[in-house]
Amino acid sequence: MTAAQGVLLRPITMGLLLQSLFLLLLLLLGSCLHPATAFPKGCYPSEEEGLKTFRCSNAQLTEVPRDIPNDTNKLYLDFNQIPFLPRDAFRDLPLLLELDLSHNAIARIETGAFQSLAEHLHSLDLSSNRLVSVSKDAFSNLKAKVNLSNNPWLCDCRLQELIRAVELVAESSGGIVCDSSTQEEHVGKAFLQVIADADLCNVYKKTTDIAMLVTMFGWFAMVISYLVYYVRQNQEDARRHLEYLKSLPSKQRRSEESSTISTVV
Numbered sequence: 001m002t003a004a005q006g007v008l009l010r011p012i013t014m015g016l017l018l019q020s021l022f023l024l025l026l027l028l029l030g031s032c033l034h035p036a037t038a039f040p041k042g043c044y045p046s047e048e049e050g051l052k053t054f055r056c057s058n059a060q061l062t063e064v065p066r067d068i069p070n071d072t073n074k075l076y077l078d079f080n081q082i083p084f085l086p087r088d089a090f091r092d093l094p095l096l097l098e099l100d101l102s103h104n105a106i107a108r109i110e111t112g113a114f115q116s117l118a119e120h121l122h123s124l125d126l127s128s129n130r131l132v133s134v135s136k137d138a139f140s141n142l143k144a145k146v147n148l149s150n151n152p153w154l155c156d157c158r159l160q161e162l163i164r165a166v167e168l169v170a171e172s173s174g175g176i177v178c179d180s181s182t183q184e185e186h187v188g189k190a191f192l193q194v195i196a197d198a199d200l201c202n203v204y205k206k207t208t209d210i211a212m213l214v215t216m217f218g219w220f221a222m223v224i225s226y227l228v229y230y231v232r233q234n235q236e237d238a239r240r241h242l243e244y245l246k247s248l249p250s251k252q253r254r255s256e257e258s259s260t261i262s263t264v265v
């Protein structure tokens with residue numbers, strides 16, 4: 001290589017260097033900007049049976065991710081560690097039809113968690129979570145069929161109200177089993193069977209009804225026994241009075257007799 005050739009080549013290598021530097025910069029910029037538009041970690045979109053599906057199954061999520069595409073029809077968040085659903089957890093998903101939250105650690109659902117889904121959601125899977133007690137208000141206006149199986153339910157009036165307020169997924173009702181209950185004998189039983197036999201919201205009313213009945217019966221018994229006592233007492237009095245009256249005329253007669261005798265004498 002001559003000196004002249006070297007002088008000629010230098011600008012070319014410089015140009016190449018600049019070009020590759022520019023490309024590197026673009027790449028760096030790209031990877032910096034990318035996360036803003038990327039999907040949450042462990043999530044990916046797909047098209048299933050013509051429905052826009054977004055899968056975040058088994059993604060070690062500990063909360064409902066943000067940045068879910070707003071045209072999603074089916075959302076899978078199953079097999080994660082989500083412990084809690086806050087108010088409006090699923091806003092900006094106006095086309096959502098199916099929501100799978102099964103196999104998480106959900107123990108608490110805030111009122112209004114599903115409120116923006118109320119009109120359009122078809123199916124909601126909350127099975128295999130840690131639900132013990134949920135207010136029916138958390139599901140207000142929700143038209144979706146709900147799977148509530150395999151949760152450690154506390155069987156009480158609150159659960160009865162919830163079950164009567166939601167539509168259960170067909171054949172999932174047997175999976176709602178009492179883990180604890182206000183009444184010992186319900187533990188381990190299917191909740192629908194329990195409320196077929198007993199109204200858990202009327203237990204209190206029933207006991208007050210019984211108390212009322214007992215009190216009324218007590219009063220009634222007191223009144224009756226007083227009446228009986230009164231009548232007996234009066235009978236005694238009346239009898240004595242009668243005897244007295246019976247004895248009177250004879251005394252009078254006797255006294256009259258004695259007086260006539262005395263006058264005769």
Ligand SMILES: *[C@@H]1O[C@H](CO)[C@@H](O)[C@H](O)[C@H]1NC(C)=O
Binds near residue numbers: 070095
């Ligand atoms: C999703 O969001 C974009 C941008 O905000 C908006 O233009 C679009 O209408 C939204 N789509 C739906 C289905 O709401």
Ligand SMILES: *[C@@H]1O[C@H](CO)[C@@H](O)[C@H](O)[C@H]1NC(C)=O
Binds near residue numbers: 128148150170171175
């Ligand atoms: C409801 O959830 C239980 C427990 O995860 C599951 O076995 C069952 O198949 C579900 N039922 C329906 C109809 O999805």
